[in-house]
Amino acid sequence: MVDLLRPLRINAVELLRRPGATLSVAEEILAEALGVVHERLNGEIGVAIQLDSMNDGIAVTGTVGAPWAAPCRRCLKDLSGVARVDIDERYQINTIDEEAYPIENGQLDLVPMVRELALIELDAEQVCQPGCKGLCPTCGIDLNMASCDCDNTVTDHRWSALDGLVLDE
Numbered sequence: 409m410v411d412l413l414r415p416l417r418i419n420a421v422e423l424l425r426r427p428g429a430t431l432s433v434a435e436e437i438l439a440e441a442l443g444v445v446h447e448r449l450n451g452e453i454g455v456a457i458q459l460d461s462m463n464d465g466i467a468v469t470g471t472v473g474a475p476w477a478a479p480c481r482r483c484l485k486d487l488s489g490v491a492r493v494d495i496d497e498r499y500q501i502n503t504i505d506e507e508a509y510p511i512e513n514g515q516l517d518l519v520p521m522v523r524e525l526a527l528i529e530l531d532a533e534q535v536c537q538p539g540c541k542g543l544c545p546t547c548g549i550d551l552n553m554a555s556c557d558c559d560n561t562v563t564d565h566r567w568s569a570l571d572g573l574v575l576d577e
């Protein structure tokens with residue numbers, strides 16, 4: 409069986425031996441193989457990173473991209489895109505930095521980091537535009553497209569209830 413996560417499991421022995429050496433990884437990873445399950449997910453997880461051998465470990469920089477599709481949380485219009493997050497992490501044999509990921513038996517495992525970042529990106533709430541006016545809570549009209557005569561002055565709490573409804577997964 410093909411190990412779909414193999415590109416993310418890197419033998420770091422040679423890199424560690426040569427500070428200054430670099431290695432690039434550019435892969436599309438099947439989300440299921442990563443264990444990334446999310447209703448917004450819409451394709452494969454893109455990993456584009458560079459590993460730099462340092463004296464105290466390996467610096468990992470680049471991006472993780474997660475394609476997503478979801479309705480605008482305010483007006484429910486269908487949206488899609490790729491959420492990208494910049495990576496700037498450190499892997500160390502002896503994890504001196506509290507934030508550093510471990511290198512175990514000369515292996516640098518990018519899987520936990522990629523999985524974690526992809527899930528964080530997919531959890532980010534999307535709106536169609538920063539000023540999206542959303543739907544009228546009374547008549548449901550799209551307030552970006554039209555206006556209505558509903559009196560919504562006391563419906564603040566209902567707005568948050570509507571948000572909760574949309575966010576509920």
Ligand SMILES: [Zn+2]
Binds near residue numbers: 481482485536540541
């Ligand atoms: Zn919207």
Ligand SMILES: [Zn+2]
Binds near residue numbers: 544545546547556
């Ligand atoms: Zn209305």
